[in-house]
Amino acid sequence: MDDIEWLSIYKKDLQRYSLEQLRYISAEGVWSLGQMYDHVIVVAHEYLDMIDTCAIQNEEQRLGKTEFAESMFQNKAFPPIKIRLPDELNTPPRNPESKEETMDRLNQLLQRLKDLRETVDEVNPHYKAKHDGFGWLNAREWYDLVGMHSRHHLRQKHELEQTLRTNA
Numbered sequence: 499m500d501d502i503e504w505l506s507i508y509k510k511d512l513q514r515y516s517l518e519q520l521r522y523i524s525a526e527g528v529w530s531l532g533q534m535y536d537h538v539i540v541v542a543h544e545y546l547d548m549i550d551t552c553a554i555q556n557e558e559q560r561l562g563k564t565e566f567a568e569s570m571f572q573n574k575a576f577p578p579i580k581i582r583l584p585d586e587l588n589t590p591p592r593n594p595e596s597k598e599e600t601m602d603r604l605n606q607l608l609q610r611l612k613d614l615r616e617t618v619d620e621v622n623p624h625y626k627a628k629h630d631g632f633g634w635l636n637a638r639e640w641y642d643l644v645g646m647h648s649r650h651h652l653r654q655k656h657e658l659e660q661t662l663r664t665n666a
Contacts, residue, residue: 499647500525501641504648508535509604511655512597521593524661529591531658536591538651539603542644546610551616551627551635559634567632567649571639576650596600614641 513522520532529537563571570576584621594600608653621637628634 501615501645502650504645505604505608505611507652508538509608510656511603511659512601512604515597517597519662520597522662524658524665528661529654529658530593531655531662532594533591533605534651534654534658535600536594536650538609539600541544541589541609543610544590545640545644545647546614547623547626547631548635548640549614549637552560552625552635552640555622555625555627558622559626560624561626561634563631563635564631567629567635570575570632570646571642574642574646576646580654582589586618611641611644623641659663 515531521530523530523533562568615649618637618641623636623638626634626636627640627641639651
């Protein structure tokens with residue numbers, strides 16, 4: 499799967515859901531599909547913002563990724579486990595107002611990814627920004643992290659779709 503192919507999966511599948519399905523929460527503490535979409539989009543933009551942070555650095559950072567992150571980047575994927583943030587960092591994402599709003603947000607993300615794909619490798623690889631869990635990442639790594647994070651949530655999306663089928 500190339501760096502943005504995952505986005506076409508999210509966009510295509512969005513068309514299959516009704517707004518009610520997107521907003522359906524099966525149990526306390528479980529996100530709806532819409533909340534998962536919101537999370538993927540918000541985090542992608544946060545990671546892409548870090549590319550801008552790297553680009554404006556004027557001092558090289560010699561520190562690198564954590565051991566966990568090194569493994570992730572070698573595998574080009576998050577491990578196939580559920581990751582739960584501490585409660586204070588785990589505010590539930592918002593449910594969408596409409597499918598159109600979510601599609602617009604996906605299209606905006608797609609455009610931003612395409613724009614940055616052309617310039618991300620021009621940023622000095624020693625200009626980095628810190629991720630609290632993964633250590634110091636350069637612009638290319640932040641860009642790649644968007645895809646890894648979004649592909650990781652495809653597993654969650656599949657689980658949520660299964661819940662919809664069993665509760666329909």
